Amino acid sequence: MTRIAFLWQRRGGKGWHWTDVVTWLWLGAGLIIMFGPAFWLVMSSFKSPAQLAEFPPSLLPYVNSTVVVEGHENPLPLFTVTDDTGTRVLAEVRRVGTVAQMIDPADPETVHKVPINTREPVRSVGFAWNNYLDPFVHFDFFLYLRNSVFVTTMATLITLLTNSMAAFALSKYQFRGANAVLFVVVATLMIPLSVILVPLYSIISAAGLFNSLWGVILPTVATPTGVFLLRQYMLTIPDELLEAARMDHASEWQIYWRIVLPLTAPALAVLAIFSVVWRWNDFLWPLIVLSRKEVYTLQVGLNSYAGELNVQWHFILAMTVVTMIPVVLVFLFLQRFITTGIAGSGLK
């Protein structure tokens, strides 16, 4: 008893308080509610279509056991048959209505006729990998994945370059209009994409970027939050460093590239992580700009599959898991950067 007492004893050896009960109930419920749905998604994504249609659903994915019998090209599914003669395991050759023609794998010559309500499939835990493989082979999933990777990479690179250049000018030079530029940057924080959808669409069309991945990339890269974050960070870099470099005849571009950028690396990393997550997850704007399947990103492609008349859940669940993977990796390895980024500046 005393050995597991640490489970309910509080630090400092104080007794229980009702708030402790609330705390652990809240955390326990949080664990189930926050992780449960994603866990269920992963479990479901490994189930075959037939198993997905079952109700109530099983927790783990199962596959039907099969057996290879001489004289039959394909492996035959195994069933446990229970009737007057007892219980045995038979393989199904074909099914006619409610009666199945079955054989004993050990004695493939005799055909037994079995009513289907007397049998249960033999199953074991197993994974329907085809849910993952088929979308790559038979659908445009690979194309969507490639488009998403392209959009995310290019948008992030351009964001880092243009935002850091602007932040450099706004933090390291005194010039007339600097405050005006900053004001414009802040003001655009107020204009979310959903407010300028229609005219932005006409501009993108006029520029010939409709149905082009660049039409998705360009409107997103001049993020005011990025400029702001980097500027605040660059303000902490001492100007003496820059002056010393100017003495040594460094050009302004070299000062930016060789001195300021490397020193801004931590802030650049935060912005890069955010940019990757933002661009990977973008939905509304790609939905408007991209109308041909060849240029769909993952998010748009997934949505269009889910909107089909006959929803193929076994593929959709698997593709949802694949779409989730990069973000989960960011979560696992880079969470610290993100949480400090949000807590520090309310970045989102």
Add this chain to the structure above:
Amino acid sequence: MAPMKQMGWAVVTAPLALAASAIDPPLRLWQRWTGQSGMIVFFLIPNLAIFGTFVLLPLVINIAYSMTSGSALFLQDRSFVGLSQYATLLDCQNYADLSTCSQDQFWIALRNTAAFVVLEVTGLIVAATVTALILNREIRARGFWRAVFFFPVLLSPVVVGLIWRWILQRDGLLNAMLIGGGMEPVNWLIERNWAFTATIGVTIWAHLGFYTLILLAGLQAIPRDLYEAAEMDGTRPSRVFWRITLPLLLPNLLVVIVLSLIRAVQVFDEAFVLTGGGPGTATLYLTQYIYEVGFASLLKNPGLASAASILMGLVLVVLTLIQLAISRRNEQRGRLK
């Protein structure tokens, strides 16, 4: 391992460094020719050009656009109609009965969005505050628990929508659990009120961790000695909460409320993937209305869509100004301390 890693980095950085040194000579020339001001222009131009073309220009065009009619895409092909798009949008014979409005969909979307904003923000703020208070306690593995609540924040709205559509569908996990518990199953996404509730619940689920994090940072910034002093005086915990924790958390709480209001007004992605605005118009929100009228519906009317988006933009501008005012006041307070 380390050399491998360095080589991997070199593959990325070498071309960049090459490009950077390649453009240095012409830039030196530019610098000698135009001086420092020329360089300032050079550094600002890329960002401001993209900014101007894809944010500011659309904003200006939007105002002009909302005063034109027709289905033509480009502004010069459209006919000027003054404020009549706004009149159409707001025209109702009887404001108590939305079906008498000429754009009843807009009013339904407006009503749904208003209800959504109130309920979602309330639920979100309460849940985030409780979670932040609990995570601020002396619990084991705090980092792990914080991560638990933060996890859904990174998921894409499409993924969130699909995960919950899968769970809430008629033969889904939630109904299986209800039946297992001896209760009646519910058609979550088919009954109007449940579908509406589902969009609220799912949005809260997806955003909770983000606001919790901001509030937790606020809680951790409250000086420890205040609590120690209260403990020495034998102050009751409830009194400590109302007199110390809540007043000192208030600035963060206000920021979080306004931020979540701004995002709730624009609700689209998660709800759209989850319910598609249905059943009927039960979960039709403003952004979806703008999207449908501007792009998706057969009776496209971009002028009407941009008028609606400007009305939504006005609300957002007001909310953002409030937020900026609060943050500025918080900053000044912080400096005073």
